[in-house]
Amino acid sequence: MAKQLKFAYNDKEYTLEFTRRTVTEMEKKGFIAAEVENKPMSTLPALFAGAFLAHHRFEKKEVIDAIFAKLTNKEELIGKLAEMYNEPIMALVEEPEENEGNVSWTASW
């Protein structure tokens, strides 16, 4: 099951999700995932709006902006949205299952 973010706003249930098509659309509109880390404040609204494309494609921009303005805990939100955005690609380039041949590593910090 793909990662989804659910909430209710003005008595309407919302499900945010990314599909391969919506990720492709976002990239074609100029969204660059790598910038989420460096420019979170400018990319977060675009990432948030992009998450509506899968299930609420025709939601008005004003509504999306209003929801975004009212959302709490935005720091955590950006992490969750980034995870969701990466899922369509991660499912394709998934690590092999644990076996004796795999090399594992640990970081010291």
Next chain:
Amino acid sequence: MVSDSLSDESADEGSERENRFASPFPYTEIFYKKFPYYLSIGMTEEQYWDRDSTLVKYYREAEELRQEKFNQEAWLQGMYVYDALARIAPILHAFAKKGTKAQPYVEEAYPIGKKKMEDAQLKKERAKSQKGVRYMQAYMVANNKRFEERK
């Protein structure tokens, strides 16, 4: 970020900054690159692009199972061919004795699955014990006959 590693094919050339955004659509490229494979294993265009993005994992697992099954079937078919050849081998011999006959083709399909394997084993054991019983009966009859003759 994943996009860094995905767009890093030419990482050897130039600075990291230059290569970081080598492709403006790093995810899209991967999606299109992998698309034919998933079509080939039965995923529809809609499932790949618009449905649950984790569905690809299950399609990959299903494909592995399919390949395993196909391999088992090929192996089994090979076994039947090998068996059949072994059974007709005596008559294929250039210097076979006159009257040599081929063994009949295997009476029933090889048992596959736990239940069938157990049934086959039981059948084999029963046949073996029946043979023993018959041998014992024949031995007793022969012994009895011998005793009667002595009387």
